[in-house]
Amino acid sequence: MSTTTLRLPPDLRDRVSKLAEESGKTSHSFMLEAIAERVANEELRRGFLNDGNARLANMLDAGIGIEWTEMREYLRGRAAGTDSVPPKVKKWRD
Template sequence: MSTTTLRLPPELRDRVSRLAQQSGTTAHSFMLDAIAERVAHEELRHAFLEEGNARFARMLETGEGLDWNDVRTHLREQAAGEASPAPQVKRWRE
């Protein structure tokens, strides 16, 4: 494992120390967990954006997609616990 130095403002260092102690862990472990959580979050966000961009490109290429009104109705029905068929792909441009 490599070593990296973090220069923390005193207020942040004190907050980390206090929370680590309350969590029953070391400040080092607390910071590692925080960094790992942020990295995972950013990786997931980037994957989400990449997938969205790929789907949008595919929509532009094929001229097919989901109608927002159909999607919204489906989501509302699902949220209400109702059985709702998935929206169907439609041509939206020729």
């Protein structure tokens, strides 16, 4: 494992120390967990963005998609717990 030095402002260092102690952890393990959580969240976010961009490129290339108004109603129904029928894919470009 490599070593990295973090220069923390005194107020942040104190907050980390307090929370780590309350959690029964060392400041070091608390910061490692925080960094690992942030990295995982950022990787997930970038994965969503990459997936969305790929789907958009595919939609633009194929010229087919789902009307947003129809998808919104479908999603509202799903969120409300009703049996919603997924909207049909339509050609929007010749």
